[in-house]
Amino acid sequence: MSEANFQIPGQTAFYKGKVRDVYTINDKLLVMAASDRISAFDVVLPRPIPYKGQVLNQVAAIMLNATKDIVPNWVKSVPLPNVTIGLKCETFPVEMVVRGNLTGHAWRTYKSGKRELCGVTMPEGLKENDFFPSPIITPTTKAHEGHDEDISREDIIGKGLVSKEEYEQLEKYTLALFARGRELAKQRGLILVDTKYEFGKIGDTIYVIDEIHTPDSSRYFYAEGYEEKQKNGEAQKQLSKEFVREWLMANGFQGKDGQQVPEMTDEFVSTVSERYIELFENITGQKFVKEDVSKAVAEQKIIETLKTL
Incomplete structure (x- = not known):
């Protein structure tokens, strides 16, 4: 998923970050969709990385759960592989x-x-x-x-x-x-x-x-x-993600004015996706299961979950 474009009842704001789409619901909750976009040197690169959003969302969910005894966290529900719903904080x-x-x-x-x-x-x-x-x-x-x-x-x-x-x-x-x-x-x-x-x-x-x-x-x-x-x-x-930065620097890009992002070949995109999945499996000890969910199904799941919160 590179773009979510969800239509959610009660939405009061929307923010598109470098890699996340964030929907504010009734000024109290956030629906955060982790996209497959990838950024480096504060620039969003031109091609998405398959399953990157799922990796980020699921690693974060596991790690936030493993540290909730140290500090409270914002998470209320993780209804989808790449979506988290939680508290809107200042x-x-x-x-x-x-x-x-x-x-x-x-x-x-x-x-x-x-x-x-x-x-x-x-x-x-x-x-x-x-x-x-x-x-x-x-x-x-x-x-x-x-x-x-x-x-x-x-x-x-x-x-x-x-x-x-x-x-x-x-x-x-x-x-x-x-x-x-x-x-x-x-x-x-x-x-x-x-x-x-x-x-x-x-x-x-x-x-x-x-x-x-x-x-x-x-x-x-x-x-x-x-x-x-x-x-x-x-x-x-x-x-x-440092190897992505290193690849960009080796190809003459550091996010400076006038510099062009080098071509991201299919092979390179596949390699980056595999590296993200490798990290998920290494840091969590769990097998990564690729999950593809349609926009319509995801949207309905989000709406149903919000009714319970």
């Missing part, structure tokens, strides 16, 4: 990015000679993919369009984006969720390298919202062979 305008290893954006920053990221000092003497002494939080602003921007804890509080008390609670939740995510990954022979969390609130209650620990929001390494690869200076075998 969203905090920051994303809580947490990193356990020197990888991706953090490594690119480090390699450039800088030792500070989002106000956090990174120690000297690290190699790409090394573990940090302890996980670091490197938040970003939450942009509806365009690029998210790095921001420090001090600026978030100083600019009044989040109160000091609430931000400190977000930090606690972030580190606790990441620790649980690492435990779950370890059980599956994986390392949760980095991820991001989004939070919202209803009244005084903070909820974790959107998705967690999915291949779109997270990066995983295989634990087996990690130490040897680090010792030999070899690239880590990973399960994440």
